[in-house]
Amino acid sequence: xKVIFLLALGMFLFxxxxxxxxxxxxxxxxxxxxxSDKKSYAVMDIQWKNxxxxxxxxxxxxxxxxxxxxxxxxxxxxxxxxxxxxxxxxNNKLSKFTCEVSDDQLGFFIYPSSPFxxxxxxxxxxxxxxxxxxxxxxxxxxxEAHAIEMVYIPAxxxxxxxxxPATANQFHTFFQADAEGRPAGVxxxxxxxxxxxxxxxxxxxxxxEIQYQGDMKGVLKPEFPxxxxxxxxxxxxLNQGQYADFLNTLNPGQTTIRANFGGSLYxxxxxxxxxxxQRYQARSRYRPCNFLSWDDAMAYADWAGLRPMTELEFxxxxxxxxxxxxxxxxxxxxxKLPVQRMVDESxxxxxxxxxxxxxxxxxxxxxxxxxxxxxxxxxxxxxERVITVGDEKGxxxxxxxxxxxxxYYGNANVPGWPHGNEETGGFGFCGGxxxxxxxxxxxxxxxxxxxxxxYGAWSGGSRVEAYxxxxxxxx
Numbered sequence: 001x002k003v004i005f006l007l008a009l010g011m012f013l014f015x016x017x018x019x020x021x022x023x024x025x026x027x028x029x030x031x032x033x034x035x036s037d038k039k040s041y042a043v044m045d046i047q048w049k050n051x052x053x054x055x056x057x058x059x060x061x062x063x064x065x066x067x068x069x070x071x072x073x074x075x076x077x078x079x080x081x082x083x084x085x086x087x088x089x090x091n092n093k094l095s096k097f098t099c100e101v102s103d104d105q106l107g108f109f110i111y112p113s114s115p116f117x118x119x120x121x122x123x124x125x126x127x128x129x130x131x132x133x134x135x136x137x138x139x140x141x142x143x144e145a146h147a148i149e150m151v152y153i154p155a156x157x158x159x160x161x162x163x164x165p166a167t168a169n170q171f172h173t174f175f176q177a178d179a180e181g182r183p184a185g186v187x188x189x190x191x192x193x194x195x196x197x198x199x200x201x202x203x204x205x206x207x208x209e210i211q212y213q214g215d216m217k218g219v220l221k222p223e224f225p226x227x228x229x230x231x232x233x234x235x236x237x238l239n240q241g242q243y244a245d246f247l248n249t250l251n252p253g254q255t256t257i258r259a260n261f262g263g264s265l266y267x268x269x270x271x272x273x274x275x276x277x278q279r280y281q282a283r284s285r286y287r288p289c290n291f292l293s294w295d296d297a298m299a300y301a302d303w304a305g306l307r308p309m310t311e312l313e314f315x316x317x318x319x320x321x322x323x324x325x326x327x328x329x330x331x332x333x334x335x336k337l338p339v340q341r342m343v344d345e346s347x348x349x350x351x352x353x354x355x356x357x358x359x360x361x362x363x364x365x366x367x368x369x370x371x372x373x374x375x376x377x378x379x380x381x382x383x384e385r386v387i388t389v390g391d392e393k394g395x396x397x398x399x400x401x402x403x404x405x406x407x408y409y410g411n412a413n414v415p416g417w418p419h420g421n422e423e424t425g426g427f428g429f430c431g432g433x434x435x436x437x438x439x440x441x442x443x444x445x446x447x448x449x450x451x452x453x454x455y456g457a458w459s460g461g462s463r464v465e466a467y468x469x470x471x472x473x474x475x
Contacts, residue, residue, distance in 0.1 A: 021236075021286070021357075022048035022061060024145040026123075041083070041127040044145050046110070047090075050357045051120045053112040056320075057154055057373050059235060060111025061147045062473060064305055064404070065126065066249055068142045074249035076305070076404030077143070078105040083127030086110075090121035097122065102473075105129055106305035106404050109232065111152070118358075146245060148234060148304065151317075151375050155230040155475070158316045160203065161186040162451035164326035169206050171443070172213070173451040174389075177204035186324060189312060192228035196220040198389060207390075207457070214390020214428075214457030225309075225387075225399040227316030230475035233309065236376050237384065237468045238292070238300060241285025244273050246300050248280050254410030255280075258299055260291045260463055269436070269465035270347035287348050288382050289469075293462045294420030294427055295411055297385060297469035302402030302412035306471035310387040310397065311456055313472060314430045318379075318450045320372030327449045330371035330378040336447045341369035341380060343434050343446075349381055379447045382468030383433035383455075390457025393418050393426035399474060418459070429455040433466030 026045040033039045042065065051059050068074030084099035097120075098113040112120070126145075161174035165183035168175045175183040181200035189196070196203050198218050207213030220226065247255050259280075260266075261273045271291055272283035301307055309317070318330035327334040340352040351357070351368070360368050369380050378384070388394035398416050407413040418426025432448030439445060443452065446466075461467060 021050065022046070022147050022149045024063070024147045027143055027145045029143045038130060039127065040130050041125055042143060042145070043087070043123065043125050045121070045123050046145075046147055047119065047121040048147070048149055049119045050360070051112055051116060051118065052374070053114060053116045057152045058111050059149060059151050059374070060109050060232070062107055062109055062150050062232065062304075062306070063145060063147045064107030065143060065145045068144070068249050069140055071251060073251045073254060073406065074144070076106050078129045078132045079108060080127045080129045081105065083129070084108045084110070085125050086122055087125050088123035090123070099124070102305070104305070104401065104403070105132065106401075109150070144245075144249070146304070148242070149236065150232040150473070151235045151373055152475070153227070153231050153233050153313075153317050153373055155228060156321050157188060157190045158227055158319065158321050159186040159188050159323055160312055160315050162326065163324060167327055167451070171452040172205055172207040172454050172456060174203055174205050174453070177201060181206075189226050189228055192226055193222040194226070195222055196226070205453070209454075212454055212458045214388065215392070216390070218392060218395050220389060220395055223398040224395060225313055225397070225474070227310070227313040231313065231472050232475065233313070233317045233373075233375055233472045234470040235374075237288040237382055237470045238297070239285065240271075240273050240282035240287050240289045243289045243292075243300065244280040244282045244285075246303055247273075249303070250406070250410055253408070254406065257410040258296055260289075260293070260296050263291065263463060265465070266291055270343075271465075284348055288377070290382055290465050290467060291463040292467055292469055294385055294418070294459070296463070298412035298417055298420075299406055299410055300469075301471045302406060302414055303404060304471070305402050305404050306473050307399060307401045307414075308385070308387050308417065308427070309470070309472040311389050311428070311430065311453065314378070314384070314386050315450055317373060317375050318371045322372065324450065327451070329447060329449055330375070331365035331369065332372060333366060334449070335366065336380075338366045339369045339380060339447070340367045341377065343381075343437075345437070349377065379431050379450070381434060381446065382431075383429045383466050384431045385427050385467070385469055386430050386456075387418070388426065388428035388457045388459070390428060391425040394428075394457075397426070401473060420459070420462075425459050427459050428453065428457045429461075433468075435466045
């Protein structure tokens with residue numbers, strides 16, 4: 001006889017998890033079938049705003065589930081390869097959606113697979129792979145579904161660097177070098193697996209300041225992610241609600257290391273995460289998560305099954321395939337005055353002038369501060385750390401994804417990822433950052449042109465009010 005268990009609230013817990021304009025809710029966990037052929041799955045709702053599928057690209061959600069018990073680290077729920085299905089379309093009856101479980105079974109992408117523009121509201125069934133992870137219920141177990149809005153960056157060649165020679169020399173930008181190492185325009189990245197020397201007559205850069213220059217040599221090997229292969233990029237920077245949700249899945253010892261709000265100025269400088277005696281919460285969930293160290297960011301990326309992006313992928317996410325203009329921002333021009341995406345007096349990143357993101361299109365990018373592919377806030381919000389080309393540790397990166405697990409101390413443990421507290425090198429900064437309202441705007445604060453990389457090979461800094469992160473996953 002077929003037996004179905006609906007796991008009761010209070011004994012088997014579920015959670016509603018929010019993130020930037022995206023929400024998972026109504027997670028219900030089932031176990032059915034005889035012992036010889038048990039089936040474990042969940043039913044859940046997911047919704048997000050302003051989704052799209054157009055001639056250029058699409059957005060979507062990266063969804064992953066965690067099993068946890070009080071006081072212990074949450075483990076990833078591994079999914080069956082064909083185990084995710086849309087069972088109700090809500091208000092999306094005229095659109096088709098694709099569900100793709102990742103090869104490592106840590107999560108799945110869901111996205112509109114036909115032309116679409118609007119809000120998404122779906123009910124899904126998600127089957128777990130019992131053979132790999134033994135996902136059977138036990139009293140006190142919590143099942144959480146987490147979702148992150150992502151933007152698909154299509155495969156294709158792209159340009160890296162700065163077309164203006166004077167700017168290239170002053171701001172450490174990449175350029176196509178002549179035989180003597182002088183700027184001769186932008187460098188075109190043609191293939192994902194090509195080998196690129198950092199040298200005259202190839203892709204090169206100049207940096208006079210020793211602290212920030214990197215080694216200005218070496219080779220990008222075929223395995224280094226170059227942005228030519230398709231990948232998904234987080235639409236927004238990691239926000240404070242997402243980071244609080246992450247902290248709630250760690251054990252007490254790990255949170256001692258990863259809690260990012262211990263500094264005396266944290267709550268005065270836009271930080272809102274706190275512990276209420278039971279769980280971590282964020283008073284402003286959608287506010288970009290500042291005060292992140294490199295190791296904080298990498299722990300989140302590993303836990304979420306994502307990975308850090310490279311300098312080249314940052315540029316591709318911003319510019320797309322087009323040939324860049326001198327000193328251009330992610331929206332394609334060198335003008336930042338029309339941007340209406342600003343940090344307000346309360347500390348939230350908002351749209352001024354009555355703008356609504358549903359109005360975003362290719363002709364309004366500058367007002368929204370959006371990139372060619374509609375990725376938000378690649379300039380104007382927080383400094384974003386990326387894998388650098390400027391030293392051997394960075395160039396040795398191969399793009400391996402996180403596995404959903406952290407080490408005993410709450411650190412990422414992915415082979416080939418740089419470590420901030422244990423070693424120097426391997427990462428740098430892109431995009432510029434907002435510090436305070438009483439600080440003058442400049443070439444890097446808060447808007448930085450895509451090509452500017454004065455700090456692109458500097459692996460310094462820890463938890464500061466203007467430091468954040470975002471992550472990617474290879475297609």
